[in-house]
Amino acid sequence: MYDTIIIGGGPAGYLAAERLGHEKKKVLLIEEQNLGGTCLNRGCVPTKTLLNSAKQYVHAKEAEKFGVMVQGLSYDWAVIQNWKTEVVTKLRTGIEGQMKRFGVEVINGRGEIICPPSGDPSGDKPARVLSVSGNGTAEHEGKTILICTGSVPALPPIPGTKDNPLVVDSTALLAIGTVPQRLAVIGGGVIGVEFAGLFSSLGSEVTVIEMMDEIVPFMDKEQAPLLRRAMKDVTFKLGCKVEKIEGAAVHYTTKDGKAEKQDADLVLMAVGRRPVLDTWGAKAAGIDTTPKGVAVDDRMRTNIPGIWAAGDVTGKSLLAHSAYRMGEVAVADILGGKSNRMRYNAIPWAVYGITEAAGVGITEQEAAAKGVAIIKASLPMKVSGRFVAENTFAGHGAVKVIADAANRRILGIHAVGAYSPEFIWGGAALIEQEFRIDEVKQLIFPHPTVSELIRDAVWGLE
Ligand SMILES: Cc1cc2nc3c(=O)[nH]c(=O)nc-3n(C[C@H](O)[C@H](O)[C@H](O)COP(=O)(O)OP(=O)(O)OC[C@H]3O[C@@H](n4cnc5c(N)ncnc54)[C@H](O)[C@@H]3O)c2cc1C
Secondary structure, three states: OEEEEEEOOOHHHHHHHHHHHHOOOOEEEEEOOOOOHHHHHHOHHHHHHHHHHHHHHHHHHOHHHHOOOOOOOOOOHHHHHHHHHHHHHHHHHHHHHHHHHOOOEEEEEEEEEEEOOOOOOOOOOOEEEEEEEOOEEEEEEEEEEEEOOOEEEOOOOOOOOOOOOOEEOHHHHHOOOOOOOEEEEEOOOHHHHHHHHHHHHOOOEEEEEEOOOOOOOOOOOOOHHHHHHHOOOEEEEEOOEEEEEEOOEEEEEOOOOOEEEEOOOEEEEOOOEEEOOOOOOHHHHOOOEEOOEEOOOOOOEOOOOOEEEOOHHHOOOOOHHHHHHHHHHHHHHHOOOOOOOOOOOOOOEEEOOOOOEEEEEOOHHHHHHHOOOEEEEEEEHHHOHHHHHHOOOOOOOEEEEEEEOOOOEEEEEEEEOOOHHHHHHHHHHHHHOOOEHHHHHOOOOOOOOOOHHHHHHHHOOO
8 A cells, every 4th residue: 555646746746755755655646648747848948948049049139239149040840849858758767767766666657546545544434536547447546646737828719819820839840740831829828928038039930929918917017017128029919809710811809999810820829828627537526626726724634534636636736846846745744743834925036038937935016915014125136247248138127026004025026038947046045034124234245147137136135
Protein backbone atom coordinates (compact mmCIF):
# COMPACT_ATOMS: atom_id res chain seq x y z
CA MET A 1 0.00 0.00 0.00
CA TYR A 2 1.18 3.51 -0.82
CA ASP A 3 1.39 6.29 1.74
CA THR A 4 0.24 8.74 -0.94
CA ILE A 5 -1.08 8.39 -4.47
CA ILE A 6 -0.65 11.56 -6.51
CA ILE A 7 -2.74 12.07 -9.65
CA GLY A 8 -1.08 14.53 -12.06
CA GLY A 9 2.65 15.04 -12.58
CA GLY A 10 2.90 18.80 -13.18
CA PRO A 11 4.72 21.21 -10.83
CA ALA A 12 2.31 20.55 -7.93
CA GLY A 13 2.40 16.77 -8.35
CA TYR A 14 6.06 16.09 -9.07
CA LEU A 15 7.36 18.45 -6.39
CA ALA A 16 4.99 16.96 -3.81
CA ALA A 17 6.17 13.49 -4.86
CA GLU A 18 9.77 14.57 -4.43
CA ARG A 19 9.13 16.06 -0.97
CA LEU A 20 7.25 12.94 0.19
CA GLY A 21 9.97 10.70 -1.25
CA HIS A 22 12.54 12.72 0.65
CA GLU A 23 10.67 11.78 3.83
CA LYS A 24 10.94 8.10 2.80
CA LYS A 25 7.21 7.82 2.08
CA LYS A 26 5.98 5.26 -0.43
CA VAL A 27 4.58 7.33 -3.27
CA LEU A 28 2.81 6.52 -6.54
CA LEU A 29 2.60 9.29 -9.13
CA ILE A 30 0.16 8.78 -12.00
CA GLU A 31 0.59 11.09 -15.00
CA GLU A 32 -1.35 10.57 -18.19
CA GLN A 33 0.81 12.69 -20.51
CA ASN A 34 4.32 13.81 -19.62
CA LEU A 35 6.02 14.50 -16.32
CA GLY A 36 6.38 18.24 -15.88
CA GLY A 37 2.74 18.88 -16.79
CA THR A 38 1.58 22.03 -18.54
CA CYS A 39 4.46 24.11 -17.23
CA LEU A 40 7.29 22.07 -18.69
CA ASN A 41 5.64 20.60 -21.77
CA ARG A 42 3.27 23.31 -23.06
CA GLY A 43 3.56 26.33 -20.79
CA CYS A 44 6.28 28.18 -18.88
CA VAL A 45 9.33 26.44 -20.32
CA PRO A 46 8.53 26.15 -24.05
CA THR A 47 7.21 29.72 -24.18
CA LYS A 48 10.32 31.11 -22.50
CA THR A 49 12.58 29.03 -24.75
CA LEU A 50 10.91 30.42 -27.89
CA LEU A 51 10.92 33.92 -26.40
CA ASN A 52 14.63 33.64 -25.75
CA SER A 53 15.26 32.93 -29.44
CA ALA A 54 13.07 35.90 -30.36
CA LYS A 55 14.97 38.05 -27.88
CA GLN A 56 18.32 37.01 -29.34
CA TYR A 57 17.02 37.91 -32.79
CA VAL A 58 15.79 41.35 -31.69
CA HIS A 59 19.01 42.05 -29.81
CA ALA A 60 21.07 41.05 -32.85
CA LYS A 61 18.99 43.43 -34.99
CA GLU A 62 19.83 46.24 -32.57
CA ALA A 63 23.42 45.17 -31.97
CA GLU A 64 24.85 47.90 -34.16
CA LYS A 65 23.79 50.49 -31.60
CA PHE A 66 26.06 48.72 -29.14
CA GLY A 67 28.95 48.61 -31.62
CA VAL A 68 28.43 45.04 -32.72
CA MET A 69 27.97 44.57 -36.46
CA VAL A 70 25.74 41.72 -37.59
CA GLN A 71 25.31 40.83 -41.23
CA GLY A 72 22.90 38.52 -43.00
CA LEU A 73 20.72 38.17 -39.93
CA SER A 74 17.81 35.75 -40.13
CA TYR A 75 16.17 33.09 -38.02
CA ASP A 76 15.23 29.49 -38.67
CA TRP A 77 11.92 28.57 -37.02
CA ALA A 78 12.59 24.84 -37.41
CA VAL A 79 15.87 25.18 -35.48
CA ILE A 80 14.14 27.32 -32.84
CA GLN A 81 11.50 24.61 -32.45
CA ASN A 82 14.17 21.89 -32.21
CA TRP A 83 15.92 23.85 -29.47
CA LYS A 84 12.61 24.12 -27.60
CA THR A 85 12.15 20.35 -27.82
CA GLU A 86 15.73 19.80 -26.65
CA VAL A 87 15.25 22.04 -23.61
CA VAL A 88 11.94 20.43 -22.64
CA THR A 89 13.33 16.92 -23.08
CA LYS A 90 16.42 17.69 -21.02
CA LEU A 91 14.38 19.12 -18.15
CA ARG A 92 11.88 16.26 -18.30
CA THR A 93 14.72 13.76 -18.03
CA GLY A 94 15.80 15.70 -14.94
CA ILE A 95 12.38 15.25 -13.32
CA GLU A 96 12.37 11.55 -14.20
CA GLY A 97 15.76 11.30 -12.52
CA GLN A 98 14.47 13.05 -9.40
CA MET A 99 11.53 10.62 -9.18
CA LYS A 100 13.96 7.68 -9.27
CA ARG A 101 16.25 9.35 -6.76
CA PHE A 102 13.41 9.80 -4.26
CA GLY A 103 11.96 6.33 -4.85
CA VAL A 104 8.71 7.60 -6.40
CA GLU A 105 6.93 5.02 -8.56
CA VAL A 106 5.56 6.57 -11.74
CA ILE A 107 2.78 5.21 -13.93
CA ASN A 108 2.25 6.79 -17.32
CA GLY A 109 -1.52 6.59 -17.45
CA ARG A 110 -4.79 8.06 -16.24
CA GLY A 111 -5.57 7.91 -12.53
CA GLU A 112 -9.10 7.76 -11.19
CA ILE A 113 -10.38 7.49 -7.63
CA ILE A 114 -12.78 4.58 -7.24
CA CYS A 115 -13.20 4.89 -3.50
CA PRO A 116 -11.94 7.61 -1.13
CA PRO A 117 -9.88 6.72 1.95
CA SER A 118 -11.50 6.58 5.37
CA GLY A 119 -9.32 9.46 6.46
CA ASP A 120 -7.80 7.24 9.13
CA PRO A 121 -4.02 7.74 8.89
CA SER A 122 -3.43 4.12 9.92
CA GLY A 123 -4.61 3.17 6.45
CA ASP A 124 -7.19 0.72 7.83
CA LYS A 125 -9.59 1.67 5.06
CA PRO A 126 -7.36 2.89 2.25
CA ALA A 127 -8.37 4.70 -0.90
CA ARG A 128 -8.68 2.73 -4.12
CA VAL A 129 -7.34 4.31 -7.27
CA LEU A 130 -7.46 2.91 -10.78
CA SER A 131 -4.68 3.50 -13.25
CA VAL A 132 -5.33 3.04 -16.96
CA SER A 133 -2.14 2.90 -18.99
CA GLY A 134 -0.63 1.26 -22.05
CA ASN A 135 0.14 -1.68 -19.78
CA GLY A 136 -3.51 -2.16 -18.89
CA THR A 137 -5.65 -1.35 -15.90
CA ALA A 138 -4.49 -1.74 -12.32
CA GLU A 139 -5.90 -0.95 -8.91
CA HIS A 140 -3.81 0.65 -6.18
CA GLU A 141 -4.36 1.31 -2.51
CA GLY A 142 -3.23 4.49 -0.79
CA LYS A 143 -3.59 5.94 2.69
CA THR A 144 -3.87 9.43 1.23
CA ILE A 145 -4.48 11.00 -2.18
CA LEU A 146 -3.23 14.26 -3.65
CA ILE A 147 -5.03 15.64 -6.71
CA CYS A 148 -2.81 17.74 -9.00
CA THR A 149 -4.57 17.45 -12.35
CA GLY A 150 -3.96 21.06 -13.37
CA SER A 151 -5.81 23.04 -16.02
CA VAL A 152 -6.37 23.20 -19.79
CA PRO A 153 -7.12 26.09 -22.16
CA ALA A 154 -10.69 27.37 -21.94
CA LEU A 155 -12.48 27.71 -25.26
CA PRO A 156 -15.33 30.22 -25.01
CA PRO A 157 -18.48 29.50 -27.03
CA ILE A 158 -17.72 32.16 -29.65
CA PRO A 159 -19.41 31.27 -32.97
CA GLY A 160 -16.88 30.02 -35.50
CA THR A 161 -14.39 28.76 -32.92
CA LYS A 162 -15.23 25.09 -32.63
CA ASP A 163 -13.54 22.76 -35.12
CA ASN A 164 -11.97 25.75 -36.89
CA PRO A 165 -8.38 24.76 -37.80
CA LEU A 166 -7.41 28.45 -37.99
CA VAL A 167 -8.31 29.01 -34.34
CA VAL A 168 -5.69 27.51 -32.03
CA ASP A 169 -4.99 27.42 -28.31
CA SER A 170 -1.59 28.01 -26.69
CA THR A 171 -0.65 24.33 -26.87
CA ALA A 172 -1.20 24.16 -30.63
CA LEU A 173 0.51 27.50 -31.26
CA LEU A 174 3.64 26.34 -29.44
CA ALA A 175 4.00 23.49 -31.90
CA ILE A 176 3.20 25.43 -35.07
CA GLY A 177 5.32 24.61 -38.12
CA THR A 178 5.60 28.12 -39.60
CA VAL A 179 5.44 31.65 -38.22
CA PRO A 180 2.07 33.11 -39.25
CA GLN A 181 2.21 36.28 -41.33
CA ARG A 182 -0.77 37.76 -39.45
CA LEU A 183 -1.77 36.59 -35.99
CA ALA A 184 -4.88 37.71 -34.13
CA VAL A 185 -4.71 37.10 -30.40
CA ILE A 186 -7.99 37.01 -28.53
CA GLY A 187 -7.24 37.90 -24.91
CA GLY A 188 -4.64 40.34 -23.61
CA GLY A 189 -3.75 38.40 -20.47
CA VAL A 190 -0.28 37.07 -19.72
CA ILE A 191 -0.41 34.19 -22.22
CA GLY A 192 -1.82 36.34 -25.03
CA VAL A 193 0.72 39.09 -24.42
CA GLU A 194 3.66 36.67 -24.33
CA PHE A 195 2.66 35.07 -27.64
CA ALA A 196 2.03 38.53 -29.15
CA GLY A 197 5.55 39.56 -28.15
CA LEU A 198 7.04 36.34 -29.49
CA PHE A 199 5.50 36.43 -32.95
CA SER A 200 5.72 40.21 -33.45
CA SER A 201 9.45 40.00 -32.69
CA LEU A 202 9.74 37.39 -35.41
CA GLY A 203 7.97 39.59 -37.96
CA SER A 204 4.31 38.58 -37.70
CA GLU A 205 1.70 41.34 -37.84
CA VAL A 206 0.06 40.82 -34.47
CA THR A 207 -3.23 42.26 -33.24
CA VAL A 208 -4.40 41.65 -29.68
CA ILE A 209 -8.14 41.99 -29.09
CA GLU A 210 -8.99 42.44 -25.41
CA MET A 211 -12.40 42.99 -23.85
CA MET A 212 -11.08 44.97 -20.87
CA ASP A 213 -9.75 48.52 -21.15
CA GLU A 214 -6.15 47.48 -20.60
CA ILE A 215 -3.92 44.43 -21.13
CA VAL A 216 -2.99 42.12 -18.22
CA PRO A 217 -5.94 43.36 -16.15
CA PHE A 218 -4.38 42.54 -12.75
CA MET A 219 -1.40 44.84 -13.41
CA ASP A 220 -1.09 48.25 -11.79
CA LYS A 221 -3.00 50.72 -13.97
CA GLU A 222 0.04 52.98 -14.35
CA GLN A 223 2.29 50.11 -15.30
CA ALA A 224 0.25 48.07 -17.80
CA PRO A 225 0.36 50.90 -20.41
CA LEU A 226 4.16 50.93 -20.10
CA LEU A 227 4.30 47.27 -21.04
CA ARG A 228 1.82 47.79 -23.86
CA ARG A 229 3.71 50.75 -25.29
CA ALA A 230 7.01 48.88 -25.11
CA MET A 231 5.46 46.29 -27.46
CA LYS A 232 5.50 48.85 -30.22
CA ASP A 233 5.03 46.42 -33.11
CA VAL A 234 1.81 44.95 -31.70
CA THR A 235 -1.60 46.50 -32.39
CA PHE A 236 -3.86 46.44 -29.35
CA LYS A 237 -7.64 46.73 -29.68
CA LEU A 238 -8.84 47.34 -26.15
CA GLY A 239 -12.40 47.32 -24.85
CA CYS A 240 -13.42 45.19 -27.84
CA LYS A 241 -15.76 42.22 -27.62
CA VAL A 242 -15.27 39.37 -30.07
CA GLU A 243 -18.60 38.33 -31.61
CA LYS A 244 -17.65 35.62 -34.10
CA ILE A 245 -14.82 34.20 -36.15
CA GLU A 246 -15.03 33.40 -39.84
CA GLY A 247 -11.98 31.49 -41.09
CA ALA A 248 -9.27 33.57 -39.43
CA ALA A 249 -11.22 36.85 -39.54
CA VAL A 250 -12.24 38.06 -36.10
CA HIS A 251 -15.43 40.11 -35.90
CA TYR A 252 -15.69 42.31 -32.84
CA THR A 253 -17.60 45.24 -31.38
CA THR A 254 -15.61 48.26 -30.26
CA LYS A 255 -16.16 50.29 -27.09
CA ASP A 256 -18.31 52.70 -29.09
CA GLY A 257 -20.49 49.88 -30.37
CA LYS A 258 -18.99 49.79 -33.88
CA ALA A 259 -18.78 46.43 -35.65
CA GLU A 260 -15.24 45.83 -36.94
CA LYS A 261 -13.23 42.97 -38.39
CA GLN A 262 -9.61 41.91 -37.99
CA ASP A 263 -8.23 39.76 -40.79
CA ALA A 264 -5.52 37.30 -39.87
CA ASP A 265 -3.96 34.02 -40.99
CA LEU A 266 -4.26 32.43 -37.58
CA VAL A 267 -6.18 33.17 -34.39
CA LEU A 268 -4.88 32.41 -30.92
CA MET A 269 -7.62 31.91 -28.35
CA ALA A 270 -6.07 32.97 -25.06
CA VAL A 271 -8.99 33.80 -22.81
CA GLY A 272 -8.08 31.73 -19.78
CA ARG A 273 -7.86 28.20 -18.50
CA ARG A 274 -10.22 25.79 -16.79
CA PRO A 275 -9.41 23.27 -14.07
CA VAL A 276 -9.31 19.57 -14.97
CA LEU A 277 -12.16 18.18 -12.85
CA ASP A 278 -13.55 15.43 -15.06
CA THR A 279 -10.74 12.90 -15.44
CA TRP A 280 -10.06 11.57 -11.95
CA GLY A 281 -13.31 10.49 -10.28
CA ALA A 282 -14.15 13.68 -8.36
CA LYS A 283 -17.79 12.62 -8.20
CA ALA A 284 -17.07 9.08 -7.02
CA ALA A 285 -14.92 10.50 -4.27
CA GLY A 286 -17.56 13.09 -3.30
CA ILE A 287 -15.21 16.02 -3.70
CA ASP A 288 -16.66 19.54 -3.57
CA THR A 289 -15.88 21.44 -6.76
CA THR A 290 -16.97 24.70 -8.36
CA PRO A 291 -16.38 25.73 -11.98
CA LYS A 292 -13.24 27.49 -10.67
CA GLY A 293 -11.78 24.32 -9.20
CA VAL A 294 -11.58 21.93 -6.26
CA ALA A 295 -12.56 23.62 -3.00
CA VAL A 296 -9.65 23.49 -0.55
CA ASP A 297 -8.75 25.08 2.77
CA ASP A 298 -5.45 26.76 3.55
CA ARG A 299 -3.78 23.37 4.12
CA MET A 300 -4.96 22.20 0.69
CA ARG A 301 -7.44 19.77 2.28
CA THR A 302 -10.55 18.96 0.26
CA ASN A 303 -13.88 18.25 1.97
CA ILE A 304 -13.02 14.51 1.98
CA PRO A 305 -10.62 13.51 4.78
CA GLY A 306 -7.50 11.92 3.33
CA ILE A 307 -7.72 13.77 -0.02
CA TRP A 308 -5.79 16.95 -0.75
CA ALA A 309 -5.60 19.05 -3.93
CA ALA A 310 -2.88 21.42 -5.13
CA GLY A 311 -2.04 23.58 -8.12
CA ASP A 312 -4.18 24.90 -10.98
CA VAL A 313 -6.93 22.37 -10.25
CA THR A 314 -7.86 24.44 -7.17
CA GLY A 315 -8.30 27.56 -9.33
CA LYS A 316 -6.69 29.63 -6.58
CA SER A 317 -3.60 30.88 -8.41
CA LEU A 318 -2.76 29.57 -11.87
CA LEU A 319 1.01 29.82 -11.65
CA ALA A 320 3.66 27.14 -11.51
CA HIS A 321 5.35 28.56 -8.41
CA SER A 322 1.97 28.69 -6.64
CA ALA A 323 1.48 25.05 -7.63
CA TYR A 324 4.89 24.15 -6.14
CA ARG A 325 4.02 25.86 -2.87
CA MET A 326 0.52 24.37 -2.70
CA GLY A 327 2.07 20.92 -3.23
CA GLU A 328 4.50 21.58 -0.37
CA VAL A 329 1.74 22.80 1.95
CA ALA A 330 -0.31 19.68 1.17
CA VAL A 331 2.71 17.46 1.87
CA ALA A 332 3.37 19.21 5.20
CA ASP A 333 -0.23 18.52 6.21
CA ILE A 334 -0.13 14.92 4.98
CA LEU A 335 2.97 14.45 7.13
CA GLY A 336 1.16 15.95 10.10
CA GLY A 337 2.89 19.35 10.11
CA LYS A 338 1.09 22.12 11.97
CA SER A 339 2.73 25.31 10.78
CA ASN A 340 2.31 25.26 7.00
CA ARG A 341 -0.55 27.29 5.58
CA MET A 342 -1.04 28.44 2.01
CA ARG A 343 -0.94 32.24 1.77
CA TYR A 344 -1.76 34.14 -1.40
CA ASN A 345 -0.76 37.69 -0.43
CA ALA A 346 2.85 37.59 -1.63
CA ILE A 347 2.79 35.45 -4.79
CA PRO A 348 4.86 37.15 -7.47
CA TRP A 349 3.76 37.10 -11.10
CA ALA A 350 5.73 37.81 -14.25
CA VAL A 351 5.20 38.55 -17.94
CA TYR A 352 8.10 37.54 -20.18
CA GLY A 353 9.19 38.98 -23.49
CA ILE A 354 11.56 41.50 -24.98
CA THR A 355 10.21 43.85 -22.33
CA GLU A 356 9.33 42.04 -19.13
CA ALA A 357 7.11 42.86 -16.21
CA ALA A 358 6.62 41.50 -12.72
CA GLY A 359 4.84 42.36 -9.55
CA VAL A 360 3.90 41.20 -6.09
CA GLY A 361 1.45 42.34 -3.46
CA ILE A 362 -1.41 44.71 -4.08
CA THR A 363 -1.71 47.51 -6.62
CA GLU A 364 -2.62 51.09 -5.90
CA GLN A 365 -6.11 50.37 -7.28
CA GLU A 366 -6.58 47.34 -5.03
CA ALA A 367 -5.48 49.37 -2.02
CA ALA A 368 -8.05 52.05 -2.91
CA ALA A 369 -10.76 49.41 -3.29
CA LYS A 370 -9.90 48.09 0.18
CA GLY A 371 -9.89 51.59 1.64
CA VAL A 372 -6.20 51.37 2.59
CA ALA A 373 -4.40 54.72 2.58
CA ILE A 374 -1.06 54.35 0.80
CA ILE A 375 2.07 56.23 -0.04
CA LYS A 376 3.74 55.45 -3.37
CA ALA A 377 6.83 56.16 -5.39
CA SER A 378 7.69 55.32 -8.95
CA LEU A 379 11.03 55.55 -10.72
CA PRO A 380 11.60 55.16 -14.45
CA MET A 381 13.99 52.46 -15.61
CA LYS A 382 16.05 55.13 -17.36
CA VAL A 383 17.59 56.12 -14.01
CA SER A 384 19.08 52.62 -13.64
CA GLY A 385 22.65 52.50 -14.92
CA ARG A 386 22.48 48.85 -15.81
CA PHE A 387 19.14 49.17 -17.58
CA VAL A 388 20.31 52.10 -19.71
CA ALA A 389 23.61 50.39 -20.55
CA GLU A 390 21.92 47.21 -21.74
CA ASN A 391 18.61 48.29 -23.21
CA THR A 392 17.46 50.16 -26.24
CA PHE A 393 14.01 50.44 -24.71
CA ALA A 394 15.27 52.68 -21.88
CA GLY A 395 12.54 55.01 -20.70
CA HIS A 396 9.66 52.58 -21.15
CA GLY A 397 9.86 50.73 -17.86
CA ALA A 398 9.45 51.76 -14.25
CA VAL A 399 9.52 50.39 -10.73
CA LYS A 400 6.68 51.34 -8.42
CA VAL A 401 6.50 50.68 -4.71
CA ILE A 402 3.48 51.24 -2.52
CA ALA A 403 3.36 51.15 1.27
CA ASP A 404 0.72 51.42 3.95
CA ALA A 405 0.55 55.08 5.00
CA ALA A 406 -0.38 54.15 8.56
CA ASN A 407 2.07 51.40 9.53
CA ARG A 408 4.64 51.99 6.73
CA ARG A 409 4.64 48.32 5.61
CA ILE A 410 5.51 47.54 2.01
CA LEU A 411 2.29 46.46 0.28
CA GLY A 412 3.20 46.14 -3.37
CA ILE A 413 6.14 46.20 -5.77
CA HIS A 414 5.52 46.45 -9.50
CA ALA A 415 8.05 46.62 -12.29
CA VAL A 416 8.12 46.87 -16.08
CA GLY A 417 11.54 46.30 -17.59
CA ALA A 418 14.30 43.80 -18.13
CA TYR A 419 15.16 41.41 -15.29
CA SER A 420 12.04 42.19 -13.27
CA PRO A 421 10.95 38.50 -13.15
CA GLU A 422 14.41 37.70 -11.72
CA PHE A 423 14.36 40.17 -8.86
CA ILE A 424 10.67 40.26 -7.91
CA TRP A 425 11.14 37.44 -5.39
CA GLY A 426 12.96 40.02 -3.24
CA GLY A 427 9.77 42.08 -3.21
CA ALA A 428 7.83 38.95 -2.21
CA ALA A 429 10.20 38.46 0.73
CA LEU A 430 9.71 42.07 1.85
CA ILE A 431 5.92 41.71 1.76
CA GLU A 432 5.81 38.20 3.24
CA GLN A 433 8.06 39.26 6.12
CA GLU A 434 6.09 42.51 6.57
CA PHE A 435 9.08 44.79 6.08
CA ARG A 436 8.57 48.47 6.82
CA ILE A 437 9.99 51.35 4.80
CA ASP A 438 12.75 52.10 7.28
CA GLU A 439 13.88 48.47 7.36
CA VAL A 440 14.17 48.30 3.57
CA LYS A 441 16.21 51.51 3.63
CA GLN A 442 18.82 49.65 5.66
CA LEU A 443 19.18 46.82 3.11
CA ILE A 444 22.10 46.95 0.68
CA PHE A 445 21.34 46.09 -2.95
CA PRO A 446 24.10 45.25 -5.46
CA HIS A 447 25.10 48.01 -7.87
CA PRO A 448 24.64 48.37 -10.77
CA THR A 449 21.48 46.33 -10.95
CA VAL A 450 17.96 47.06 -12.02
CA SER A 451 16.76 45.73 -8.66
CA GLU A 452 18.26 48.68 -6.78
CA LEU A 453 15.42 50.78 -8.19
CA ILE A 454 13.29 49.12 -5.50
CA ARG A 455 15.57 50.60 -2.84
CA ASP A 456 15.63 53.99 -4.56
CA ALA A 457 11.83 54.00 -4.87
CA VAL A 458 11.51 53.11 -1.19
CA TRP A 459 13.67 56.15 -0.35
CA GLY A 460 11.23 58.17 -2.44
CA LEU A 461 8.21 57.03 -0.40
CA GLU A 462 6.88 59.86 1.68
C1 LIG B 1 1.40 29.02 -22.46
C2 LIG B 1 1.55 29.00 -20.95
C3 LIG B 1 2.59 29.68 -20.36
C4 LIG B 1 2.74 29.67 -18.98
N1 LIG B 1 3.78 30.35 -18.43
C5 LIG B 1 3.92 30.37 -17.09
C6 LIG B 1 5.00 31.05 -16.49
O1 LIG B 1 5.83 31.65 -17.17
N2 LIG B 1 5.11 31.03 -15.14
C7 LIG B 1 4.19 30.39 -14.35
O2 LIG B 1 4.33 30.41 -13.12
N3 LIG B 1 3.16 29.71 -14.90
C8 LIG B 1 3.00 29.69 -16.23
N4 LIG B 1 1.97 28.98 -16.78
C9 LIG B 1 1.04 28.29 -15.88
C10 LIG B 1 1.64 26.97 -15.39
O3 LIG B 1 1.95 26.17 -16.50
C11 LIG B 1 0.66 26.26 -14.48
O4 LIG B 1 0.27 27.15 -13.45
C12 LIG B 1 1.25 25.02 -13.88
O5 LIG B 1 1.65 24.10 -14.87
C13 LIG B 1 0.26 24.35 -12.93
O6 LIG B 1 0.82 23.19 -12.41
P1 LIG B 1 -0.10 21.98 -11.93
O7 LIG B 1 0.81 20.95 -11.39
O8 LIG B 1 -1.17 22.48 -11.06
O9 LIG B 1 -0.85 21.46 -13.24
P2 LIG B 1 -0.33 21.04 -14.67
O10 LIG B 1 1.01 21.55 -14.94
O11 LIG B 1 -1.44 21.39 -15.61
O12 LIG B 1 -0.21 19.46 -14.59
C14 LIG B 1 -1.31 18.65 -14.40
C15 LIG B 1 -1.00 17.28 -14.95
O13 LIG B 1 -2.04 16.39 -14.59
C16 LIG B 1 -2.22 15.45 -15.63
N5 LIG B 1 -3.54 14.84 -15.48
C17 LIG B 1 -4.76 15.43 -15.57
N6 LIG B 1 -5.72 14.52 -15.28
C18 LIG B 1 -5.09 13.35 -15.01
C19 LIG B 1 -5.52 12.06 -14.63
N7 LIG B 1 -6.82 11.78 -14.41
N8 LIG B 1 -4.60 11.09 -14.46
C20 LIG B 1 -3.29 11.35 -14.62
N9 LIG B 1 -2.82 12.55 -14.97
C21 LIG B 1 -3.71 13.54 -15.15
C22 LIG B 1 -2.03 16.28 -16.88
O14 LIG B 1 -1.64 15.45 -17.96
C23 LIG B 1 -0.91 17.24 -16.47
O15 LIG B 1 0.35 16.76 -16.85
C24 LIG B 1 1.81 28.95 -18.17
C25 LIG B 1 0.77 28.24 -18.77
C26 LIG B 1 0.64 28.26 -20.14
C27 LIG B 1 -0.48 27.48 -20.77
